[in-house]
Amino acid sequence: MAGSRDIQEKQKNIGVIGGGIIGASAAFRLAQRGFRVTVFERGGWGAEASWAGAGMLAPGGEMDGDPALAALAIKSRQLYPQFVKDLIEASGRSIDFQENGALDVAYGDAEWKALQARADRQRVLGICSKAMAADKVKAFWPFLRTENLAGGIFYPDDALVDPREVMAALRIACERAGVAIELQSEIETVIAGETGASMQVAGGREVHMDAVIVAAGAWSSAVELHGVAPQPAAFPVKGHLLGYRMPDKYCQTIVRCGQSYLLQRANGLLIVGASVERAGFERAVRPAVVLQLEKAAGFLLPHLAETTPTEVWAGFRPGSDALQLGRWQGSAVYLAYGHYRNGILLAPVTAERLSTEIASDLL
Numbered sequence: 001m002a003g004s005r006d007i008q009e010k011q012k013n014i015g016v017i018g019g020g021i022i023g024a025s026a027a028f029r030l031a032q033r034g035f036r037v038t039v040f041e042r043g044g045w046g047a048e049a050s051w052a053g054a055g056m057l058a059p060g061g062e063m064d065g066d067p068a069l070a071a072l073a074i075k076s077r078q079l080y081p082q083f084v085k086d087l088i089e090a091s092g093r094s095i096d097f098q099e100n101g102a103l104d105v106a107y108g109d110a111e112w113k114a115l116q117a118r119a120d121r122q123r124v125l126g127i128c129s130k131a132m133a134a135d136k137v138k139a140f141w142p143f144l145r146t147e148n149l150a151g152g153i154f155y156p157d158d159a160l161v162d163p164r165e166v167m168a169a170l171r172i173a174c175e176r177a178g179v180a181i182e183l184q185s186e187i188e189t190v191i192a193g194e195t196g197a198s199m200q201v202a203g204g205r206e207v208h209m210d211a212v213i214v215a216a217g218a219w220s221s222a223v224e225l226h227g228v229a230p231q232p233a234a235f236p237v238k239g240h241l242l243g244y245r246m247p248d249k250y251c252q253t254i255v256r257c258g259q260s261y262l263l264q265r266a267n268g269l270l271i272v273g274a275s276v277e278r279a280g281f282e283r284a285v286r287p288a289v290v291l292q293l294e295k296a297a298g299f300l301l302p303h304l305a306e307t308t309p310t311e312v313w314a315g316f317r318p319g320s321d322a323l324q325l326g327r328w329q330g331s332a333v334y335l336a337y338g339h340y341r342n343g344i345l346l347a348p349v350t351a352e353r354l355s356t357e358i359a360s361d362l363l
């Protein structure tokens with residue numbers, strides 16, 4: 001039988017602006033707590049960075065400085081198996097989730113020293129790794145370029161997930177948990193108070209919510225906030241990626257070299273990423289950038305030098321000066337954006353933090 005606390009929770013309405021992995025994960029966890037949740041998405045479900053992202057769950061590849069962010073990333077990585085299990089159970093969909101680690105390779109002494117120094121800094125952050133001599137790397141990753149290979153650092157806890165499958169599962173899981181999903185539904189303005197917020201939906205409708213989450217990725221500062229200071233700026237950081245449909249398994253793990261990475265999904269798609277560009281919201285795929293990525297791919301995996309990518313695409317990472325996570329200036333608005341290169345990785349911890357904070361503030 002539901003207690004009075006549950007009934008009270010059910011009476012609270014939460015509006016989530018953004019139907020990407022961050023907004024959707026938060027909506028799912030809030031609905032599981034009994035809140036009435038509506039997701040407003042200006043375009044399609046998971047159609048931006050959550051669709052474009054490679055799906056690396058890789059503190060080892062991404063965390064090298066900020067201890068608080070590294071701790072959050074490690075925590076989120078630890079939450080991933082349960083997150084995936086919950087989504088599979090709630091949706092009945094399968095999710096490609098591979099916990100096989102990642103290898104960083106170095107060509108030449110300078111790269112090798114830099115990798116080892118980074119691994120030492122990361123150990124202090126709680127990220128473990130193992131140095132591997134070149135002959136070991138050659139034995140375990142036989143498809144990689146061997147010429148001038150100096151060694152590799154293996155990160156056993158890095159993993160990957162197919163974010164498109166996560167989004168498909170999240171949609172069903174959200175709907176089954178009672179989340180209302182409004183696609184092609186842009187929120188232009190939010191009038192924030194301390195105990196609630198009114199949202200203006202494009203087209204003129206006004207909706208009142210007990211709390212509003214801004215989780216619109218690179219578009220998060222396009223939502224005009226009234227009654228409270230403007231939220232920190234969000235901006236797009238464009239990334240091009242390549243996909244090769246491969247009949248065989250080439251990469252059992254993520255492989256990284258400098259700014260490039262390779263990973264292969266269970267469906268055979270081998271992904272090569274990624275450029276990092278401040279180009280605004282320019283969607284065009286640029287042949288010169290594709291060529292650079294093809295060169296990097298062919299260098300690392302010589303077999304790819306003979307192969308043309310079957311797919312090329314670009315997406316917008318959600319940039320901001322810092323990760324924006326939590327209640328905004330004591331108002332009923334909560335921010336969840338600025339995940340930059342780690343939106344897929346940080347989704348479970350973001351959803352957990354937000355749902356816990358909102359439950360504690362509203363009840």
Ligand code: GLY
Pocket residue numbers: 054056239273274317340341342
């Ligand atoms: N997480 C990898 C990237 O943003 O390219």
